[in-house]
Amino acid sequence: xxxxxxxxxxxxxxxxxxxxxxxxxxxxxxxxxxxxxxxxxxxxxxxxxxxxxxxxxxxxxxxxxxxxxxxxxxxxxxxxxxxxxxxxxxxxxxxxxxxxxxxxxxxxxxxxxxxxxxxxxxxxxxxxxxxxxxxxxxxxxxxxxxxxxxxxxxxxxx
Numbered sequence: 001x002x003x004x005x006x007x008x009x010x011x012x013x014x015x016x017x018x019x020x021x022x023x024x025x026x027x028x029x030x031x032x033x034x035x036x037x038x039x040x041x042x043x044x045x046x047x048x049x050x051x052x053x054x055x056x057x058x059x060x061x062x063x064x065x066x067x068x069x070x071x072x073x074x075x076x077x078x079x080x081x082x083x084x085x086x087x088x089x090x091x092x093x094x095x096x097x098x099x100x101x102x103x104x105x106x107x108x109x110x111x112x113x114x115x116x117x118x119x120x121x122x123x124x125x126x127x128x129x130x131x132x133x134x135x136x137x138x139x140x141x142x143x144x145x146x147x148x149x150x151x152x153x154x155x156x157x158x
Contacts, residue, residue: 002060002064003057003059003060003061003063003064004060004061004064004065006057006060006061007054007057007058007060007061008061010050010053010054010057011054011057011058011133011136012133013047013050013053013054014047014048014050014051014054014086014087014090014129015129015130015132015133017043017044017046017047017050018043018044018047018090018093018122018125018126018129019126019129020043021040021041021043021044021047021122022040022119022122022123022126024036024039024040024043025037025040025115025118025119025122028040028115029115034104037100037104037115038101038104040097040118041097041098041100041101041104041118042097042101044093044094044096044097044118044122045094045097045098045101047090047093047094047125048090048091048093048094048095048097049094051086051087051090051091052087052091054083054087055083055084055087058080058083062076062080065139065140071139071140072139075135075138075139076139078135079132079135079136079138079139082128082131082132082135082136083132083136085128085132086125086128086129086131086132089121089124089125089128090125092121093118093121093122093125096114096117096118096121097118099114100114100115100118
């Protein structure tokens with residue numbers, strides 16, 4: 001497997017895992033379960049680690065795909081910038097989730113505020129994940145680009 005293949009294999013994890021973590025976190029709030037909340041924190045930590053792996057494989061993927069005809073360097077750059085913002089937020093979410101695990105285990109009074117912060121960070125992270133994922137997909141998938149008109153439909157309208 002080359003770097004582009006590795007990037008494709010891992011780049012969905014930092015998008016999917018925070019969504020799962022947010023669902024688990026919401027369940028922990030509904031059912032008032034500290035064990036479920038700790039599971040959500042672990043998912044966010046795993047999401048941060050998977051974001052690091054995705055970033056590590058991104059540069060090699062760029063080196064491969066930038067030489068493919070029809071690939072616009074500006075789209076790669078836009079995706080790279082979005083990925084950097086997203087990854088930084090995932091790192092922050094991971095660190096705050098580690099703090100949340102510690103706070104939950106020590107039963108500190110302010111642990112509920114960590115939960116609220118993790119909730120806000122995860123929602124923001126999912127938003128940035130959408131931007132990053134879409135900009136990455138648009139590099140090779142013209143059908144998801146804004147303003148795309150299928151060729152058959154375009155010919156029918158002529």
